Amino acid sequence: MSQQQCACPKCDCSVDSQAIEKNGQRYCCEACAIGHTDGSTDCGHNCQCGK
Ligand SMILES: [Zn+2]
Numbered sequence: 776m777s778q779q780q781c782a783c784p785k786c787d788c789s790v791d792s793q794a795i796e797k798n799g800q801r802y803c804c805e806a807c808a809i810g811h812t813d814g815s816t817d818c819g820h821n822c823q824c825g826k
């Protein structure tokens with residue numbers, strides 16, 4: 776099995792069994808899954824992908 780990357784455009788985090796699936800895409804966390812519409816600037820992995 777190959778590792779997959781979070782579908783958040785700026786996020787480089789890899790997703791694993793903990794991935795959140797939305798619309799057929801996989802995200803590393805809820806913040807990424809909702810496109811950071813909650814105003815979050817990161818995903819909890821130090822990558823500031825929501826900025
Ligand atoms: Zn990330």
Ligand SMILES: [Zn+2]
Nearest residue numbers: 781786803807
């Ligand atoms: Zn992510």
Ligand SMILES: [Zn+2]
Nearest residue numbers: 783786807824
């Ligand atoms: Zn993100």
